[in-house]
Amino acid sequence: MSRLDTVGDTLVLAPGDRRWPAWLDLLQGLSGLLLVLFMWAHLFAVSSILLGKPAMYRVTRFFEGSLFFDTPQPWLVSLVALFIFVIFVLHTLLALRKLPSGYRQWRAWLVHMGGMRHEETSLWLVQVITGLVLMFFATAHLLELFLHPSNIGPHASAARIASGGWVLGLVLLLSVEVHAGIGLYRLIVKWGWFGLVDTAARRRRLRRFVYALVAFFLLLGVTTQMAYLRIGKESAVRDGLRYVPPGSAQIVPPLSDEAPLRISQTGEEVKR
Ligand code: HEM
Secondary structure (H helix, E strand, O other): OOOEEEEOOEEEEOHHHHOHHHHHHHHHHHHHHHHHHHHHHHHHHHHHHHHOHHHHHHHHHHHOOOOOOOOOOOHHHHHHHHHHHHHHHHHHHHHHOOOOOHHHHHHHHHHHHHHHOOHHHHHHHHHHHHHHHHHHHHHHHHHHHHHOOOOOOHHHHHHHHHHHHHHHHHHHHHHHHHHHHHHHHHHHHHHOHHHOOOOHHHHHHHHHHHHHHHHHHHHHHHHHHHHHHHHHOOHHHHOOOOOOOOOOOOEEOOOOOOOOEEEOOOOOEEOO
């Protein structure tokens, strides 16, 4: 069957082809939803430091396969980082296709937005800006973890954040939480999930709920970074010593590429 039909004098796509944009939209929404859920789970995992170093250490070991392997397997972290990156790139490409192209289209859109003064239309611009920031900052973060998966832990993460990583962390936190919150709201509105936007009052309530959720994750993120910064000032971290839970005796690689460390039975870290 021909892929093109004519309506009057105009050539148009055949009906089958017209479904593509809807499928791509659905794929964009689902990949976004997956990233939002990953992001929130990830922030809870990172914030385990608020419960103490042993808690964060256990979470790190879990992601290194402690359920199945006796020794840490950091490549598992690289694998997850790669998977998330693929979803992230897919989501970005699907979103980029909907951006206005060129100066004229952008100007028309901005004039339209200014004239309407409609909160949800303005939210779309916030999505574009935070999405662009994420393209660079999330890629940098994922690349770092992909290449150095064993450099995650109570001391390793604190050392990274205290040596300037907090700048990347804060920008990433702000843009990702705002982007995730607005994205989720727009997804629910677009597909009309659970009747949450059936009336104007329900829609307003949903918006307030999403704003509260964003505020919660921002607060959790900032508190977490402050905890890492505090740990980053400890002399053991500044000396480049890895965290080892009390009671374990093992040889562990240091934070930098120096000689390995010897860890005493009481959990004391001995630099060699
Ligand atoms: C497998 C993938 C990922 C892993 C293993 C991971 C791991 C980590 C770790 C260990 C930290 C603590 C700081 C550090 O060690 O540098 C952190 C912080 C952070 N990550 Fe990720 N991350 C991943 C993916 C992502 C993605 C895709 C995003 C966002 C697009 C993201 C956003 C953040 C943010 C915002 C922080 C700062 C958290 C805070 O403010 O408390 N991460 N991540």
